[in-house]
Amino acid sequence: MKRFADLLELLALTPSRLRKLEALRRYFSEVPDPDRGIALAVLTGELDVRNVKPALLRDTVLAEVDQTLFALSYDYVGDLGETIALIWPHKAEGELPGLAELVDLLNHTSKADLPRVIGGLLSQAAIHERWALVKLATGSLRIGVSARLAKTALAEMSGIDLQEIEEVWHGLKPPYANLFAWLEGKADRPDIDHTARFHPLMLSNPIEDRDFEKLDPRDFSAEWKWDGIRVQLVMGSQGVSMFSRTGDEISASFPDVVESALGQAVLDGELLVGHDFDARSFNDLQQRLNRKVAQGKQMQELPAFVRVYDILFDGDEDVRALGWEARRARLEAWFAENPQTRLDLSEVLPFSSWDDLGKLRRQGADEHGHEGVMIKLRTAPYVPGRPKGNWYKWKRDPNVVDAVLMYAQRGHGKRSSYYSDYTFGVWKGNEIVPIGKAYFGFTDEELKQLDKWIRAHTTASFGPVREVKKELVFEVAFDSAQKSGRHKSGVALRFPRINRIRWDKPAQEAARLEDMDAFVG
Amino acid sequence: MGFLIDRDLYIPAIDAWIDPPDPRPRAIITHGHADHARSGHGAVLATPDTVEIMKVRYGEDCAGEFQKLEFGKPLDIDGTEVTFFPAGHILGSAQVLIEAKGQRVVVTGDYKRLPDRTAQPFEPVSCDLLVTEATFGLPVFQHPDPRDEIARLLKSVVAQPERSHLVGCYALGKAQRVIALLRDAGWDKPIYLHGAMIRLCELYQSLGVDLGELIPATGMPKPAMAGQIVIAPPSAIRDRWSRRFPDPVVCQASGWMSVKQRARQALVELPLVISDHCDWGELNTSILESTAETVWVTHGREDALVYWCRQQGLDAEPLALPGLDDDGGEGGE
Numbered sequence: 001m002k003r004f005a006d007l008l009e010l011l012a013l014t015p016s017r018l019r020k021l022e023a024l025r026r027y028f029s030e031v032p033d034p035d036r037g038i039a040l041a042v043l044t045g046e047l048d049v050r051n052v053k054p055a056l057l058r059d060t061v062l063a064e065v066d067q068t069l070f071a072l073s074y075d076y077v078g079d080l081g082e083t084i085a086l087i088w089p090h091k092a093e094g095e096l097p098g099l100a101e102l103v104d105l106l107n108h109t110s111k112a113d114l115p116r117v118i119g120g121l122l123s124q125a126a127i128h129e130r131w132a133l134v135k136l137a138t139g140s141l142r143i144g145v146s147a148r149l150a151k152t153a154l155a156e157m158s159g160i161d162l163q164e165i166e167e168v169w170h171g172l173k174p175p176y177a178n179l180f181a182w183l184e185g186k187a188d189r190p191d192i193d194h195t196a197r198f199h200p201l202m203l204s205n206p207i208e209d210r211d212f213e214k215l216d217p218r219d220f221s222a223e224w225k226w227d228g229i230r231v232q233l234v235m236g237s238q239g240v241s242m243f244s245r246t247g248d249e250i251s252a253s254f255p256d257v258v259e260s261a262l263g264q265a266v267l268d269g270e271l272l273v274g275h276d277f278d279a280r281s282f283n284d285l286q287q288r289l290n291r292k293v294a295q296g297k298q299m300q301e302l303p304a305f306v307r308v309y310d311i312l313f314d315g316d317e318d319v320r321a322l323g324w325e326a327r328r329a330r331l332e333a334w335f336a337e338n339p340q341t342r343l344d345l346s347e348v349l350p351f352s353s354w355d356d357l358g359k360l361r362r363q364g365a366d367e368h369g370h371e372g373v374m375i376k377l378r379t380a381p382y383v384p385g386r387p388k389g390n391w392y393k394w395k396r397d398p399n400v401v402d403a404v405l406m407y408a409q410r411g412h413g414k415r416s417s418y419y420s421d422y423t424f425g426v427w428k429g430n431e432i433v434p435i436g437k438a439y440f441g442f443t444d445e446e447l448k449q450l451d452k453w454i455r456a457h458t459t460a461s462f463g464p465v466r467e468v469k470k471e472l473v474f475e476v477a478f479d480s481a482q483k484s485g486r487h488k489s490g491v492a493l494r495f496p497r498i499n500r501i502r503w504d505k506p507a508q509e510a511a512r513l514e515d516m517d518a519f520v521g
Numbered sequence: 522m523g524f525l526i527d528r529d530l531y532i533p534a535i536d537a538w539i540d541p542p543d544p545r546p547r548a549i550i551t552h553g554h555a556d557h558a559r560s561g562h563g564a565v566l567a568t569p570d571t572v573e574i575m576k577v578r579y580g581e582d583c584a585g586e587f588q589k590l591e592f593g594k595p596l597d598i599d600g601t602e603v604t605f606f607p608a609g610h611i612l613g614s615a616q617v618l619i620e621a622k623g624q625r626v627v628v629t630g631d632y633k634r635l636p637d638r639t640a641q642p643f644e645p646v647s648c649d650l651l652v653t654e655a656t657f658g659l660p661v662f663q664h665p666d667p668r669d670e671i672a673r674l675l676k677s678v679v680a681q682p683e684r685s686h687l688v689g690c691y692a693l694g695k696a697q698r699v700i701a702l703l704r705d706a707g708w709d710k711p712i713y714l715h716g717a718m719i720r721l722c723e724l725y726q727s728l729g730v731d732l733g734e735l736i737p738a739t740g741m742p743k744p745a746m747a748g749q750i751v752i753a754p755p756s757a758i759r760d761r762w763s764r765r766f767p768d769p770v771v772c773q774a775s776g777w778m779s780v781k782q783r784a785r786q787a788l789v790e791l792p793l794v795i796s797d798h799c800d801w802g803e804l805n806t807s808i809l810e811s812t813a814e815t816v817w818v819t820h821g822r823e824d825a826l827v828y829w830c831r832q833q834g835l836d837a838e839p840l841a842l843p844g845l846d847d848d849g850g851e852g853g854e
Contacts, residue, residue: 066829066832069829073661078782464788
C-alpha cells in the first residue's frame with residue numbers, strides 16, 4: 001500500500017507527463033500481481049468498491065471527531081477525502097495489507113462492520129497512506145491522470161501498441177492478470193468477444209491548402225463534419241453498448257439510443273441531440289453529456305441520436321479491411337435490413353472539384369453552422385489511429401475577434417515560471433468583460449515577450465494570477481461562440497487560441513460585446 | 522477580573538506593547554519575523570538573539586534603543602516582572618511572562634515543540650491567562666517528524682541526480698532549520714543559497730549555529746547544479762530566478778504542505794511538511810499544561826481552538842489583532 005500511496009502522490013504533484021509515465025511504468029513492472037492490477041483498475045476508474053461511499057467514510061470519522069471541528073476543517077481543506085485523511089485522530093501499530101487484499105477486505109465486509117474495519121485501516125495507515133486509502137475507497141481520484149495515460153504506460157513498458165491494448169481492454173476485468181501476462185510475453189493476447197468490446201477509432205488529419213493540388217477529387221468522397229461527439233456503437237448478441245472515442249462506456253447517459261438500436265454490428269458515428277434527426281447545437285448536447293445517468297425530462301427535450309458514417313463489423317464479420325466504398329455499401333444495406341429510430345445515415349455530398357466542395361463547405365457553415373467537411377479516400381480500409389492520406393477534415397475558417405488581455409496566470413510544468421495562461425475580454429460600455437481564456441497559439445519567443453510585458457504591466461496579484469493594464473490586444477481565433485451563464489459577459493468561446501499578438505493595436509479598437517452577437521449561433 | 526494586559530497586547534502598568542504593528546515608545550518583541558518585529562519603535566526589549574536579528578534585518582538604528590534580556594531572568598519594572606522563556610519557534614524566539622499582584626500572563630508569540638537545534642527548546646510556563654497563537658489551529662494539522670520529511674527530500678535527490686532541488690523556505694528560521702536537518706541527516710555537500718538567505722544564515726552561524734558550507738547559488742554554471750540542493754524564498758522557486766537551474770524540482774518546506782490541494786495549487790512537486798508552529802495536538806497540550814483558566818487565541822484559525830477551549834471548560838475568546846496575515850505564509854513569515 002505504501003508503494004501505491006507514493007505513486008498516487010507523485011502522479012498528483014508531478015506536472016511532467018513524461019515523469020508520470022516513467023513512474024507508472026516502473027510501478028507496473030516492479031509490483032507483482034494482483035496488486036498492480038488493482039492499481040491499474042483504480043487509475044482507469046474501473047475499480048468499484050461497492051459498499052464504501054463518501055457518506056460512510058464521513059460517518060466513520062464523525063464518530064471519532066467533533067462535528068464542529070470537522071466542519072471547520074472541511075471548510076478550510078475544501079476536499080472531503082483529504083479532510084478525512086488529515087483529521088483521523090488515531091494511530092495504531094501494524095501495517096496495511098497489500099492493495100488486492102485491502103480491496104477484497106472492503107468488498108467482503110458487511111455494511112454494519114465497515115465503519116469498524118475502515119477505522120482500523122485508517123489508524124494503521126501513515127498520513128500519506130490514509131489519503132491513498134480514501135481515494136481508493138471512494139474511487140474519486142482527481143489527480144490529473146487519465147485512463148489513457150495508464151494504458152500508454154503499459155504500451156511503453158511492453159512495446160505493444162497502445163491500440164492493441166485498447167482493442168482488448170473492454171473485455172478485461174481487474175486484476176488483469178491475463179493482460180499483464182500478455183504484456184510481459186508470458187501468454188498470448190487475451191481472447192475477447194468482439195461484440196462486447198470497443199475497437200479503436202480511425203481518425204483524420206487536417207487538410208492543408210497545398211494538399212489539394214496533389215489530390216484528385218474523384219478518389220475521395222465527402223460528408224459534413226458534425227458538431228457532436230464521436231461514438232462507437234457495439235451491437236452484439238449481449239445487447240448494445242456505446243463508447244466515447246477514448247473507449248469510455250457512455251451507455252448509461254444515453255439509454256434512449258442504446259435501448260432502441262436494433263441489429264448486430266459495430267458502427268462509427270456522431271452522437272447528436274435533436275428531434276427527428278435535426279441536430280441541435282453542441283451546447284445542447286453538453287447538457288446530456290454532463291449527466292452520468294439520463295433524466296426523463298431531458299430525454300424528452302433533447303432526444304439523442306447517432307448519425308452513422310462507418311461500419312467496422314457487419315453482424316459478426318470484420319469488414320475493416322474493405323475500402324471505404326465497399327464498407328459504405330455494406331452500411332447502406334445494413335440500414336435497409338435493420339430499420340432504426342435513433343440511428344440515421346450520414347449523407348454523402350456530391351461534388352466534382354475541390355472548388356465545388358469549398359463552396360459547399362462555406363454554405364454549410366453559414367446556413368447550417370456545420371463545422372466543415374470530412375474528406376475520405378474511397379479505397380481506404382478502416383485503420384485505427386491517424387493514418388496519413390486517408391481521412392481529412394476541412395474545417396470552416398475560424399472566427400476571429402480582437403480582445404484585450406485582462407489576467408495572466410502561471411503555466412504548468414516547463415512553463416511554470418512563465419505567465420502563459422491568458423484571460424481576455426471585450427468592451428461592454430466602458431469596462432472590459434472576460435470572454436475566454438487561452439494558453440496556446442503563440443511561439444516560445446512570443447511567450448517570453450508576453451511574460452516580460454505582463455511583469456511590467458501588472459496592476460494587482462491574486463496568488464498565481466496577475467491582473468494587467470488593459471492595453472494589449474490579442475487576435476483570438478475560435479470555432480464558435482455560445483451563450484453562457486457562467487461568464488460575466490454572457491458569452492463563451494469554443495476552442496479559443498491566440499492567433500496573433502497585436503502589439504500595434506490600441507485597446508480602444510478592440511471588439512465590443514455587441515460584436516459577439518454575430519457569432520452566437 | 523482585570524488582566525495585566527489588554528486585548529491589543531498593551532500592558533498599562535509598564536506602558537509597553539507586545540509585538541505592536543505600529544511604532545510605539547516601548548515594545549517587547551517575541552521574535553524577529555516581520556509580522557512581530559517592526560522597525561521604528563522607541564525602546565525595544567527582546568532576547569539577545571532577537572535584537573541581533575532585528576539589527577541585521579532593519580539596520581542598527583531600527584529602534585531608539587535596545588535592551589537585551591536573557592531567557593529565565595526576571596526583569597522588574599516598577600513592581601511588574603517580565604521574563605522570557607524559550608518558544609522554540611526560531612533562534613531567540615520567546616514567550617513573554619508578565620507577573621504582578623499574584624497574576625501570571627503568558628504571551629506565547631509563535632511557538633513549536635518538536636526538536637530543532639536552531640532554536641532554544643520550548644519550555645511550558647504555567648499562568649492564569651494564556652495568549653496563544655493558532656496558525657495551525659485545526660485538527661487536520663498533524664505535523665510529521667521533520668526528519669522523515671528530510672529523508673524524503675534526500676531520497677528524491679538521489680533518485681534524480683540530473684535535477685536541482687529548490688527548497689522554498691522563509692529566510693529567517695525555516696531556511697536555517699532545513700539546512701541543520703539536512704546536515705544532521707548526513708548531507709555534507711555544500712548547500713546553495715538564494716541571495717535573500719545569505720545574511721541571516723551568516724548571522725545564525727556567528728551566533729553559534731553550525732550550518733556547514735554554504736555557497737551563493739547565483740552565478741553558478743547550470744550543469745554544476747545538477748544533484749544539488751538550493752534554499753530559496755518561496756517566491757523565487759517558481760519564478761524566473763529558477764530558470765538558471767537544470768530541470769528544478771520545486772520543493773516547499775511548510776506546515777501548509779500537508780494539504781495536497783494547496784501543494785498542487787502552488788505548483789509544488791515535492792511538499793515537505795516542516796513547520797515552525799505547533800500542530801493541533803501540540804496546541805491542545807500546551808493550553809492544558811499552562812493550567813490557564815483564560816485563553817485568548819490569535820494568529821490564524823482562532824475559531825476551532827476557541828471552540829475546543831470552551832469544550833474543556835476554559836474561558837476562551839479570539840483576538841483580532843490588526844496587521845497580521847491571516848492566511849498567507851506561516852503567520853506572514
